[in-house]
Every structure is written in C-alpha cells, then in structure tokens.
Amino acid sequence: MYSILIIEDDHKIRDLLASYLHKYDFRVNTVEDFRRIKEIVQQLSPDLILLDINLPYYDGFYWCRIIRTFSLAPVIFISARVGEMDQVLAIENGGDDYITKPFHMDVVMAKINSVLRRTYGEYSDHQQPRHMIQVQGLCLYVDKHQVEWKGKRVDLTHNETILLQMLLEHYDRIVSREALLSALWDDHTFVDDNTLTVNVTRVRKKLREIGIKEAIQTHRGAFKSVSRIRVRQNIHVLS
Structure with missing residues (x-):
C-alpha cells in the first residue's frame, strides 16, 4: 500500500483526488497549513506527492526544490x-x-501507477532500493531489510x-501495541505481546x-517514534 500526499489548496479538487485514491487503497494525506509543507513531507515520508503550482505563500516550483533537498x-x-x-x-525543478486541470481521474490514476512502477516496481532500477522510507536523514530500506544513519548501515530481521x-x-x-502486533501477525505465525517487546x-x-x-x-503500552534529530553531547539522537 503506497502513501500519497496531496498538496492542493482547492478543497474541492483535493477532496476529489483523496476520495478517488482511497478507493484504490492508497494511504492519502493532505496539507492544511501551507507554511509547513517541508515539515509535513519530512514527517510523513510519502511514496508520491501530488503538487499544485499556485499555492499560498510559495508556489509549487519552490516547494519541489525544497523537497528535492531531502527526498527522492x-x-x-x-x-x-x-x-x-x-x-x-x-x-527542471524536480x-x-x-x-x-481540468483532468480525468483515469488519467491521474494511470500517471500515478506509471510513476510508482518506474520508482518502486517492475520498471525500477533493481540496483537501487525499491522502497525507502526517510525521516530526518534516517533511511529504512524496506526491501533490503537495512537501516542507515550517517553512512552507517545495519541489517534487520523481517520483523x-x-x-x-x-x-x-x-x-x-x-x-498502539495492538497495531504493531497486527502488523507482525500473519497466517502462519502467532505473535504475542512478549514477542513484540523482544523485537x-x-x-x-x-x-x-x-x-x-x-x-x-x-x-503506557504504546510506542512512539520521537520528533526530531539533534546533537546532544556530540551524540546524534532522535529526541
């Protein structure tokens, strides 16, 4: 399931796109505060972004350049x-x-699927990770089961x-712990709370x-990935 971020200030168009994409099981987020676009993209790490040009404060060209400084x-x-x-x-801006506009939703869907295939799917460069999640410079290579920070990389198990x-x-x-347990559980393996804690x-x-x-x-029984990277006593931490 891919995640898509819609950056569009026309509520009717935004809601139309979001409703249509939900039908195809995409995870969809939208931007409400157009002064925080960089922060929102960093927090959500979407797989694909739909970006309008005419936006409040700064145009889409500007925001695409900013996004390209930390996200592919x-x-x-x-x-x-x-x-x-x-x-x-x-x-040229990325x-x-x-x-x-105006557009036909079938055309939007076709272009989204085409870009996703080129980036992550059968047409992607298999020498590169097909699915990477990046938050504040911390990179998780999902397909390779590896996580990287500041040039240091370590292998992960499937769980x-x-x-x-x-x-x-x-x-x-x-x-929630329930959400994490549900993500770990499959048809062949039962996962209990102790297994979650160990992992x-x-x-x-x-x-x-x-x-x-x-x-x-x-x-209190749930887990949270914390807010930002900073340096404390010469140690890079998420805090």
Missing part, C-alpha cells in the same frame, strides 16, 4: 497552467510528471523491518549500533 519521492504536478514553459519548469517501518510511517505519533528491544539495539539513541519511546 516522485512528484507529479497538477496545475491549471497549460503553458509549455510551466511544464518545463516543473521538470518534478516527475505534469497533469493539467524488525516491519516494526521500524510502522514507526517511521507514523513518525511523531503514538502507535522492539532489538530494533532499539540496532539503532544504537548506528549511533542513534532514545529513538523509540514507550507511552
């Missing part, structure tokens, strides 16, 4: 601007595709990868191995 997530511009130069500027992925995808939010402990240990301490906090 594909960006599809959706705009009422139909000029060729606008499309050129969209690509965009992957361009859709003009450790699932847990860290859940926490990073819900960055700065509390994730969380292992994830903490792996993060310490690459220089990150206190990255996961426990809140």
Whole structure:
C-alpha cells in the first residue's frame, strides 16, 4: 500500500483526488497549513506527492526544490497552467510528471501507477532500493531489510523491518501495541505481546549500533517514534 500526499489548496479538487485514491487503497494525506509543507513531507515520508503550482505563500516550483533537498519521492504536478514553459519548469525543478486541470481521474490514476512502477516496481532500477522510507536523514530500506544513519548501515530481521517501518510511517505519533502486533501477525505465525517487546528491544539495539539513541519511546503500552534529530553531547539522537 503506497502513501500519497496531496498538496492542493482547492478543497474541492483535493477532496476529489483523496476520495478517488482511497478507493484504490492508497494511504492519502493532505496539507492544511501551507507554511509547513517541508515539515509535513519530512514527517510523513510519502511514496508520491501530488503538487499544485499556485499555492499560498510559495508556489509549487519552490516547494519541489525544497523537497528535492531531502527526498527522492516522485512528484507529479497538477496545475491549471497549460503553458509549455510551466511544464518545463516543473521538470527542471524536480518534478516527475505534469497533469493539467481540468483532468480525468483515469488519467491521474494511470500517471500515478506509471510513476510508482518506474520508482518502486517492475520498471525500477533493481540496483537501487525499491522502497525507502526517510525521516530526518534516517533511511529504512524496506526491501533490503537495512537501516542507515550517517553512512552507517545495519541489517534487520523481517520483523524488525516491519516494526521500524510502522514507526517511521507514523513518525511523531503514538502507535498502539495492538497495531504493531497486527502488523507482525500473519497466517502462519502467532505473535504475542512478549514477542513484540523482544523485537522492539532489538530494533532499539540496532539503532544504537548506528549511533542513534532514545529513538523509540514507550507511552503506557504504546510506542512512539520521537520528533526530531539533534546533537546532544556530540551524540546524534532522535529526541
């Protein structure tokens, strides 16, 4: 299930896109505060971004350049601007595709699927990780079961990868133990609370191995991946 972030100030268009994408089982988030776009993208680490050009405060070209300083997530511009130069500027500022308004939802869906296939699926470069989640410079390579920080990389088990992925995808939010247990459970393996605790402990240990301490906090039976990276006494931590 891929996550899509919609950055669009027209509520009708935003809600139309969100409703349609939900039908195809995408996880959809939208931006409400257009002064915090960088922070929101960093927190959510979406797999794909739908970006309007005409936005409050700064235009989509500006935000695409900012996003490209920390994320490789594909960006599809959706705009009422139909000029060729606008499309050129969209690509030159880091965009992957361009859709003009008014649009047909089938065209939007086709372009989204095409970009996702090129980035993560059958047409992607298999020498590169097909699914990477990045939060504040901490990179989880889901397909490779590896996590990297400041050039240091460590291998994860299947369960450790699932847990860290859940926490990073819900960055700065509390994730219930029930949700984590559900993510670990499959048709062949029963997972109890003790197994969850052991795996969380292992994830903490792996993060310490690459220089990150206190990255996961426990809140009365739930887990939370904490808010930002900073330096404390020359030690890089998530705190």
